[in-house]
Amino acid sequence: MSEMIRILNGPWMLLTDPDNRGLEERWCEGDRDGKALAAPVPGLIHEVYPGYHGIVWYWHCFHSDMIVENGERLFVKFGAADYMVQVWLNGQLLGGHEGGETPFQLDVTNSIRLNEANLMAVRLLNPTTESIDGISLKQTPHRHKSNELLPGLVHNYAGIYYPVELIKTSVAWISDVFANPLTAADQIKLAISVNNYYSSELKGRLTVYVRSADSAIPVVSQAIDLAIKPLEHLHELVIPISQPRLWSLDDPHLYNIEVYLKTTIKDNIVKSSFHTRCGFRDFCVKNGYFRLNNKRIFLRAAHTGNHYPISWVVPQDQGLLRKDLVYAKACGFNMIRFISGAAHPVQLDFCDEMGLLVYEETNASWHYADSYKGDISEHLDDSPELQRRYRHSYNEMIKRDRNHPSVVIWGLLNETYDGPVFYYAKNYLKELRKLDDSRLVLLNSGRFDGQLSIGSVSNPRSYDWEYEWGGEAPGMPRAAKEWGQEVPAYVEHAGDIHAYPVQPQSSEDDQFIRTVGKNTKPVFLSEYGVASQADAIGSVRMYEQLGVRNDLAEVVLFRAIAESYLKDMDKYQMNDIYAFPEDMIVDSQRFQARLRLKGLDQIRSNPKICGYNLTGLLDHAISGEGLWDYWRVWKPDTLDAISNGFAPLRWCLFSSQMHGYSSSKLRVEAVLANEDILKAGGYPVDFKIRGPQGTVWEKKTWLHIPEPDYGEECSLASYVLDEEIMLEGCATGEYEMSAVMQQGGKPAGGRLKFYITNPETLVSKGDSVTLWGIDTAITNWLRSTGLQCRDFELPALECREVILIGKPNVSFDQWEKLLGRIARGGTAIFLEPSVFQREEDTLGWLPLERKGKLNNFYDSVYHKDCVAKNHEIFAGLQAQGVMDWDYYGRIIPHHMFEVEEAPSDTAAAAFALGYLCTGGYASGLLFGGYSFGEGQFFINTFHILEQVNSHPAADRLLLNIIQYASRDLKKTISEDSEETSMLIHRVLHNGKATSANSGDSKDELLLESFTAKKHL
Secondary structure, eight states, X not given: OOSEEEEOOSOEEEEEOTTOOTTTTTGGGOOTTSOOEEEOSSSOXXXXXXXXXXXXXXXXXXXXXXXXXXXXXXXXXESOEESEEEEEETTEEEEEEEOSSSOEEEEOTTTOOBTSEEEEEEEEEOOOSSOBTTBOGGGSOOTTEESSOOTTSEEOOOEEOSOEEEEEEOSEEEEEEEEEEEGGGTEEEEEEEEEEOSSSXXXXXXXXXXXXXXXXXXXXXXXXXXXXXSEEEEEEEEEEOSSOOBBOSSOBOOEEEXXXXXXEETTEEEEEEEEEEEOBOOEEEETTEEEETTEEOOEEEEEEOOOBTTTBTSOSSTTHHHHHHHHHHHTTOOEEEETTSOOOHHHHHHHHHHTOEEEEOOGGGOOOOSOEETTEEOSSOOOTTHHHHHHHHHHHHHHHHTTOTTEEEEEOOBSOOSSHHHHHHHHHHXXXXXXXXXXXXXXXXXXXXXXXXXXXXXXXXXXXXXXXXXXXOTTOOOOOTTTTSSSTTOOTTOSEEEOOOOSSOOHHHHHHHHHTXXXXXXXXXXXXXXOOOOOHHHHHHHHHHHTOOTTSHHHHHHHHHHHHHHHHHHHTTOTTSSSSTHXXXXXXXXXXXXXXXXXXXXXXXXXXXXXXXXXXSBOOTTSSOSSBOTTSOBOTTHHHHHHHHTOSEEEEEEESOSEEETTSEEEEEEEEEESSOSOSEEEEEEXXXXXXXXXXXXXXXXXXXXXXXXXXXXXXXXXXXXXXXXXXXXXXXXXXXXXXXXSSOOOBOOEEEEEEEOGGGOOOOOOEEEEESOOHHHHHHHHHTTOEEEETTSOOOSSOOEEEEOSOOOOHHHHHHHHHHHHTTOEEEEOOGGXXXXXXXXXXXXXXSBOOEEEEOOOSSSOOXXXXXXXXXXXXXXXXXXXXXXXXXXXXXXXXXXXXXXXXXXXXXXXXXXXXXXXXXXXXEEEEEEEETTEEEEEEOSOOGGGTTTOHHHHHHHHHHHHHHTTTTTSOOOOOOHHHHHHHHIIIIIOBOSOTTGGGHHXXXXXXXXXXXXXO
């Protein structure tokens, strides 16, 4: 494009301007006080001034030996500077730019000094919560930035984070070339921008060479003579390409475009050139399914925040820019979604070369403001500049990236509610098509706007929002404002959907994923996934290893999370579970891989899901969301899980119970996901279930794939097995269902583990128990196990007792009586935390003087992990470590006690690292015991009573708890004493919970992500 380029990267000098004095005091002429600090360019201001937001000034001194003659021009080009900048050279204002993701250049021809020192000054505004120069953060495209760094948010970064270049051009030069391959016509349409800085019209000649990327010989060349008028003008050419080789996932063939301009000024020959690449491919949605080069594909995508350690958007290790893409391709993804932020240009080059599709958005696609108007949010404050900034953000990204064949989707919004921003995006389509009519455009990922009469898709060459997915159609009413209640984040009948069910996922939610779209057109599941715990300890160690300063925001946050976790491991006596506390995080990551595969079973078994965008590619935004961690280290078992789950031909196996009794009926299902691999016909298949005794069930059958109707295609998934079986008399243990195709194909997958308990092993080893607030059905079940049951309301016996407490109607006198019986040597088991509710105080009756909080924890994509000790209450159960959701099912609780007094006996606690709450961390007690006088009591949040006599783990856990609590029954009961009376008085009269309304305290700390807002 130019004859000479010089890089003006670091070192630069940087100084904050908190009082906004720099303009008035002419800081454009230099750092007069000598207080500026060296700063990296590319880099962020927060690497030098952690925690600062507002105005800063950059300075850079350089020499130039670029001689300008014959009308040549010099420009300074910034790859990107976030957010608003003004630039001076040698005290002369050159101009400015607004926006944080795209390049701009300014003419320095008349300001630069040849072979002398030149001082460049840059005033940069990093918008913050307070208005500066009439601009505040939420009034700009800011991708959910926040001054306070918390998990799930983006740090409010700013700086010059792409290279700065000094460029010399000829007087007439090519500034841009848009190469638009027309696959159907075997042509490349070129739009060539030519600038003429001469005072009059010039005659010139444009010559174009098109070469295959793997050959130096031109495929075709073409030349035209043209008149070049002053300033910038557009010239269009159509280049025919005979039998063009298509760009595809497996053969990403590229064409090099070389454009040369030659003019003559006063007998001087002036030349300019521009080089770019393109590729022939068609990508669209047809009949509800994605198609690449007229072949249906199942879209396998994941979104990335594109975050990097230390400097967020400027990787310290440039190899990280490619590593995410290599990892993604290796495990089976065919698309990367750059969510709410444009990709680095080098990443798009790499995607072009390796055959990886790109779905790209800008910082303007996703914003949270401070408030909601009913059910309509203020995504981007509705300022007069809103529409202009939105359009500007997208116009610049599209012009920068539209030559990349890998970029196949422009995404305009993410999770944006009905309101001004939604309509700006909807109406922007016509302007977008003037810049690029060759790509698929998606309106609003998740369709939180609820406007089902507006389609989600605009196919290439289309100027309309089309109705390709879900129940979207003309005249459809707006989605009810209660949407997202049954399946969080899901808008009923929408075509572009998100789903973030409460975890552990219920059987109803499992079925939703397997059947969504059944009665509509296909749907695109553009967000769904489950995180692990964030590796805060590992991150702290990496910062120490690299010698990173301790006051960087992410270092401070990770260290605080790690220290809180280590402190709580001591508090709850959990350090004997693992060799080291960080091993719990590894356990969580391994468990996450299993959940990923389970989710892919459900997704791939649904033939109406046309594509899936996984949440998320990496642990961006200080979370555990990714397949690999923040430092690009694979999480254990994840590569195998994802590559298995995305195999084009694979088994999806299901069991109606992941842990059930051998005496119960078991529904087993098998679906074959088939991405047009197997043709219509019959295929022999075998199924087996094996366990501790060997094979306990088997079946031989046939898979029948019917011939599709004319013009149609085979289903993406075929039912093979749906059978109700009994495993009567089978031993307790782990079982595995297996599937194999005996001829015609080799599907991946085909293994499903589940658990069976033989009810004959369920015999109580306790003696007797006193019941208070336990219903008749559970009482009868307890008696059936051999326990003697006695009612609490009967006169107390003169011996120690175990008191099992459910949901009684309580009074002050009853609590006083209960605590008296505990203090004399009894053992109480509180199975329901709701029993402690005392008026508005959720823990008002808890018999502790410092009561702490009861947190109703929201578990979804981000969740806590419940960790069990090798404790007697887990005898005969899966224990020691992260509790398996398949094994324990709906026993896993959402409540946890945030206690101030450490328990004397802990069996299980929960931890959430990298959670969307203040501090990024939460923890709590799930089951623990406290001494009280001569007796003790246990508090519990596990959902035991709801699962008794239906879930084997609940039954065994309850009997184990009773047995464990019965250890001291043979000891002598104590007499009432003044000391115990005073203890009871203090607890009942003086003890107060930390918060009168602590039941939802963690929910109140959740950030304004969708899930938080819908479930506060």
